[in-house]
Amino acid sequence: MRQPSLTSTASFQALAQHADIATTWQMRDLFAADPQRFERFSDEAAGLFLDYSKNRLDGRTLELLMQLARERGVEARRDAMFLGARINNTEGRAVLHTALRAPRGASHVVDGVDINADIHAVLDRIKTFTDAVRSGEWLGHTGKPITDIVNIGIGGSDLGPKMVVLALRHYAHPRLRMHFVSNVDGHDMDAALGQVDPETTLFIVASKTFTTTETMMNAQTARRWFLAHAPEEALAKHFVAASTNTEAIKAFGIDPANMFPFWDWVGGRYSVWSAIGLPVALAVGFGYFKDFLAGAHDMDEHFRSAPLEQNLPALLGLIGFWNRQFLECSSVSIAPYHQDLNRFPAYLQQLDMESNGKRVTRDGQPVDTPTCPAIWGECGTNGQHAYFQLLHQGTDVTPMDFIAALRPAHEMDHHHTALLANCFAQSEAFMKGKTADEVRIDLTAQGLPADEVERLTPHKTFPGNRPSNTILMERLTPTTLGALIALYEHKTFVQGVLWDVNSFDQWGVELGKVLAKKIEAELAGEPAPNLHDSSTNGLIARAKAAV
Numbered sequence: 001m002r003q004p005s006l007t008s009t010a011s012f013q014a015l016a017q018h019a020d021i022a023t024t025w026q027m028r029d030l031f032a033a034d035p036q037r038f039e040r041f042s043d044e045a046a047g048l049f050l051d052y053s054k055n056r057l058d059g060r061t062l063e064l065l066m067q068l069a070r071e072r073g074v075e076a077r078r079d080a081m082f083l084g085a086r087i088n089n090t091e092g093r094a095v096l097h098t099a100l101r102a103p104r105g106a107s108h109v110v111d112g113v114d115i116n117a118d119i120h121a122v123l124d125r126i127k128t129f130t131d132a133v134r135s136g137e138w139l140g141h142t143g144k145p146i147t148d149i150v151n152i153g154i155g156g157s158d159l160g161p162k163m164v165v166l167a168l169r170h171y172a173h174p175r176l177r178m179h180f181v182s183n184v185d186g187h188d189m190d191a192a193l194g195q196v197d198p199e200t201t202l203f204i205v206a207s208k209t210f211t212t213t214e215t216m217m218n219a220q221t222a223r224r225w226f227l228a229h230a231p232e233e234a235l236a237k238h239f240v241a242a243s244t245n246t247e248a249i250k251a252f253g254i255d256p257a258n259m260f261p262f263w264d265w266v267g268g269r270y271s272v273w274s275a276i277g278l279p280v281a282l283a284v285g286f287g288y289f290k291d292f293l294a295g296a297h298d299m300d301e302h303f304r305s306a307p308l309e310q311n312l313p314a315l316l317g318l319i320g321f322w323n324r325q326f327l328e329c330s331s332v333s334i335a336p337y338h339q340d341l342n343r344f345p346a347y348l349q350q351l352d353m354e355s356n357g358k359r360v361t362r363d364g365q366p367v368d369t370p371t372c373p374a375i376w377g378e379c380g381t382n383g384q385h386a387y388f389q390l391l392h393q394g395t396d397v398t399p400m401d402f403i404a405a406l407r408p409a410h411e412m413d414h415h416h417t418a419l420l421a422n423c424f425a426q427s428e429a430f431m432k433g434k435t436a437d438e439v440r441i442d443l444t445a446q447g448l449p450a451d452e453v454e455r456l457t458p459h460k461t462f463p464g465n466r467p468s469n470t471i472l473m474e475r476l477t478p479t480t481l482g483a484l485i486a487l488y489e490h491k492t493f494v495q496g497v498l499w500d501v502n503s504f505d506q507w508g509v510e511l512g513k514v515l516a517k518k519i520e521a522e523l524a525g526e527p528a529p530n531l532h533d534s535s536t537n538g539l540i541a542r543a544k545a546a547v
């Protein structure tokens, strides 16, 4: 049944009315009026603590947001996802990344197939294979243990494993160096091949479809490079694949025993839990990979069972929606105060923007509100010394997600104290700001003359009232990382339901791919009789002249 448009729903209209007043609130005043604000607007689940008190909202705002979530059918759609309904309606697919992290024996039958048994059969193979590589039992063709793993994949077949391997570097095997090649730009492959030895390198070709041009070109290049140093029969010791397309893997020449399959109901950006997670299991070992899955499963159970009012993904999704819709925030900045989460903002860019960067509803009607904000960010404290200026004093309001671990994985405690102090200070500053009067008092106390005080005051004033969430975990471990990623996956899901978009397709990446094919042929020598607009024709002509 067609959903009514978002703005026509009673709960949206009630929210819009409420927003007329709520958007004028100052968070300073909200904190002053309610000493319990932190306790009231924070919660925890699956090892993650969420403080959402530094947002421009009150109890009534949340009540109305919960009504909206219920009117839009968040709970019913969530249940449908977990049960394997084909909620990806433009591709006719189920969406079951949650099944990938369910424990063995969790009954899950989809279209008559027990997917839990299939999933665990592949996990068992991943265990056997990764144990052998890590122990040194798996040898390269000249009898040496593997020292370097090169993952060849792009998008979801790169961002997840790369981000997780980096985040869990404290758990990594000391012998195995991990490399990730994604870009069709030969500089990427060149840099990796320059660091590895064909006798001791294992290539993973990671591609859900096994048709992505970048990955196929990179895989062929790696294969040629390898065969320039080793005989054909050595391939089986050095090339493995993770994909849903077993025929294409065979055609590429990878030994069927080295295929790690997954299924079309796993979206690329949700695939780190599948065979695409092979680099993670190789780096940290199967035991920690299982912990990673278990952490995500904990968050799944929470998302599935907690009432919306205490449901972390629902809260994050609804607050993000509130900021996007009523505070008109067109971007969100992610600030991990943990250097090992360096690639987390990049990972979230694909997760969120490829999922909800849509302009029509599930049944093809134009949406009547803005949808996904742009997601960007950088680790704290680095971002503070680059773009935080704009966040504090620019003309746009950009909500922030601060993410931190209370305990470090190193012993330099004073560094960690400084890091956390910065994290908490920034969210305080965004919320409080600094009024013109406070600036005047400060400058006067410094002994500045009155005219100088007036001249500088506007420059030193901070508007504040800028929203943020803070997510804390005890430590960054495989388990808490799994929960953190699942938290954002489900947040993205909740927002997709509110906007009634299909969060699980990505047609928007197709047009450029098709045009690139044509232009590639033209650049490679096919006649290009000015087929394009004058700009594109001109650029092609310049590139051809340079060759």
Ligand SMILES: O=P(O)(O)OC[C@H]1O[C@H](O)[C@H](O)[C@@H](O)[C@@H]1O
Pocket (backbone or CB within 6 Å): 154, 155, 156, 157, 206, 207, 208, 209, 210, 211, 212, 215, 268, 269, 354, 506, 509
């Ligand atoms: O894993 P693959 O099939 O090679 O796909 C890799 C990536 O490319 C596509 O263009 C999609 O936009 C992504 O969602 C996907 O993760």
